[in-house]
Amino acid sequence: MSSTLNALTFTDSTKVAILYRDEEITYVDLNQRIRQKSKNLRKIIKEGYRIVLESKMHPEFIVNAFAVMQAGGIPVLKPPFLRPNEDGDIINDIKANMIQSGGEWNILCEKVEKFDNDSEIIFYTSGTTGKPKGVVHTKDTILTSCATEGKLLDINSSDVIGGTIPLSFTYGFGALAIIPFLFNTKVSIFHSAPSLNNVNEILEMIEKNNISIFYSTPSTYRMMLKEAKEYELSSLRLIVTAGEMLGTGLYHRLRRLIPNAQIIEHLGCTESFHAICSNVPGNVKPGSIGLELPCYNVKIFDGINECPPNVLGKLAFSGPVGSYISEKNVQKWNYTGDIAYKDSEGFIWFVSRNDNMIKTAGYLVSPHEIENILQMCPLVSEAMVSGVPDSMIGQKIRAYIVLDDQCSPSETFKQDLINFLKSKLACYKVPEDIQFVKSIPKNERGKIIRNNIVPNP
Structure with a gap:
């Protein structure tokens, strides 16, 4: 059985575990669903099967992921909204044994290729070169990063966690499928990608379910601000944000609207599973991405040496980290691809990507x-x-x-x-x-100058 699953509080409790639209799923119900799905899967899969799961914002996605783990397989969580050719690239890259879509579990290949480590789950990056990379995570990266974050945010069993982050991302899976069950809380999951057409439903969910900790992105918070005055949001104590920079303007607008809630901006990546640095309750610097988490060492390098305070450089971290499917993670420092600096108090300030993403x-x-x-x-x-x-x-x-x-x-x-x-x-x-345009400007080496485009009149 998955060692990650053993650490989660799927106790035989009548306490509500998941709130989804008008449905309430208790911990005992969730546990039974996982066990039954796992029992059925054991009849058709082998130990170590890599199983690509259909991406969706639904409790069944959580059940499927944990059931695959419990049955001895490795769930593969791919980014949402992919086209068939992109799906095919991931299936080929991971050498998938099975793919799940709806109620169908279709075997693609029976040959099992084992990993060197005790692999638990695989996520795909957004792709720094356009092609997503598969990252294999073990119990160490999953539980260490999520437990550390939960303790820093003082999450407890009386909290109701909610969010809109896709469950197929490490940010979403950690926030909505690991942290809640590590700390025996309720979790409220929004059913689809946020948009101006459904932002009122998000606000209704927060109000109806008395959500105290909400995970989302700045773009969602911008949309929420347009309608938020019509809703009672006083249950919120933490507004957690990542995925893009919040900005001090949006920070202060949110604070004025919901003065009792602290705004927690942090930064993580698929390789770290969850946050490597974060603001924490009672110690927030608006505009920063906070301090390094105790389980990580975060530094700014100029390419060779560590930068002194307030000097720009490349953001890198060491600590619990996943491994790429196609290559070994042997380097001491893992570069996130971000340009940042660290101030004299250790707070980290994101500046930009160091490429054109x-x-x-x-x-x-x-x-x-x-x-x-x-x-x-x-x-x-x-x-x-x-x-x-x-x-x-x-x-x-x-x-x-x-x-x-x-x-x-x-x-x-x-x-x-x-x-x-x-x-x-x-x-x-x-x-x-x-x-x-008539032409695309390039430098003397033939590289595109991206900030010097003149459209046709």
Whole structure:
């Protein structure tokens, strides 16, 4: 049986474990569902089977993940909203033995390839080069990071935790499927991706379920602010945020609206499972991503040496960390790909990505991946994709297109390109805006100068 599962408080208790829409699932109900699903899976899987689970915001997703663990398999949690070709890439990369979709559990391959460590679960990164990487986590990274965070946030059995983060991300799974059951709390799960169309439902969920700790992203909090005055939100004591930078403006707007709630901004990554640094109740610096967690060592490097206080450098950490499927994690320091600095009190301040990745609505998107898809179209000569500031989602994705001489710019062709992208990419990767340009500026080495684009008049 999974050692992670053994550490969670799935006791035979009539206390409510999960709140989902109008459904209440007690700890005893949850335990029974996991055991029954595990019993059924043992009849069809082998020890070590890598099983790709369908991504959805539903209690059944939690049941499936833990049941696979209990049956001796390894659940593979992939990013949501993927297209079939992206799904296929992950299935091939992980050498999946089985895939679950709806009520179907289909065996793909019976040969089991064992990992060197006691693997518990696999998550996929957003992809720093456009291709997501599979990260294998063990009990050590899962429980150490989540238990440390829970203690720092003073989470206890009287809390009701809620959130909108996809369960297939480490941030969401840790916040909504590990921490609640480590600390014997209730957890309230929102049923779909946040949007302006359902933000009132999110606020109703907080009010109805008396949520005390809420995990989400700045883009969701921006949407919530528009309607929040109509709801009673005094149950909130902690508003936890990650995925993109909150900013001091949004921080203070949230504080004015919900003065009794402390706003906890932190930073983590798929490799660390959960936060490596965080503000904590009673010790918050607005705009910072907080202090390093006790289980991690977080430093800023100039490439070789550690930077002195208030000097920009590359953010790196050591401590409990997952391992990539395709390579060994042998380095002492794990670089997050962020530029940051540490002040004289040890608080860490995020500045930017050290590459051109786009952060949109909490997702990390590679412009190069979108450019490659655009250039599959024979009428596109060149393409450049970048993020432009957006007050709601942090950055929106804009594509600049140089057309082939045989094609003229038109709204019809623009829509054709968008439809083409929608068929190839997850929805959050599709540009909201396409502009036609005469040329894309490059430096002397042929690299695109991304901040010097002039659209056609």
